[in-house]
Amino acid sequence: MESTYLNGVHLWLLDSVTEGGPRQSGELVITGSHGGLSAARYAAAYRPRLVVFNDAGIGKDEAGVAGLALLQEVGVAALAVSAMSARIGEARDTWESGVISRVNGAARGMGFASGRPLQRELAEFLRREG
Numbered sequence: 497m498e499s500t501y502l503n504g505v506h507l508w509l510l511d512s513v514t515e516g517g518p519r520q521s522g523e524l525v526i527t528g529s530h531g532g533l534s535a536a537r538y539a540a541a542y543r544p545r546l547v548v549f550n551d552a553g554i555g556k557d558e559a560g561v562a563g564l565a566l567l568q569e570v571g572v573a574a575l576a577v578s579a580m581s582a583r584i585g586e587a588r589d590t591w592e593s594g595v596i597s598r599v600n601g602a603a604r605g606m607g608f609a610s611g612r613p614l615q616r617e618l619a620e621f622l623r624r625e626g
Contacts, residue, residue: 500591502615503622509587513538513547520544524618528585531576531598536563540570546606548614550584551576551597564600573602577614591615 498509508520513529516538524546529535531549539547547567552560560576567574577594594614607624608617 498588502618505622507591507618508544509591511585511587513549516542516544518542526587526591526594526614528583528587528590530584531561531563531574532559533562533566536566536574539563539572539574540567543570543572546573546575546603548590548594549574549576550579550582550590550594552584553579554597561598564598564603568600568602571602573600573606573608575599575603575608575614 497515500507500509508523508525510516511528513527513535516525520542522545525544526548529549530552554560564574575596576598577590578597581595582590582593596610596612596614599608607621
């Protein structure tokens with residue numbers, strides 16, 4: 497578990513979503529985890545403001561991002577970056593190199609969109625939030 501700052505805002509970098517807990521509630525969390533249902537259940541338990549996953553190549557029946565819908569149901573903004581842009585299991589690489597591939601409705605409502613670099617999108621989001 498490590499962290500970084502963007503525009504003075506703390507970002508949690510968790511190689512695994514399972515490293516999160518109460519300290520990440522309401523926070524911006526970037527993980528290296530896949531965005532499947534099992535990973536989403538961990539994030540739903542501690543309810544970050546936004547959680548970022550790796551799409552793990554999407555997979556059969558979109559299993560690599562299925563958790564984004566579950567998080568939408570509980571009101572957590574979630575998105576995934578392409579496995580072709582960032583290494584699975586490495587939050588730092590997700591942060592530095594990730595390109596968004598999928599967003600849930602809550603993340604879309606915050607201004608996030610597919611096809612854009614994660615770091616740039618987070619900076620834009622924080623500027624809008626002031």
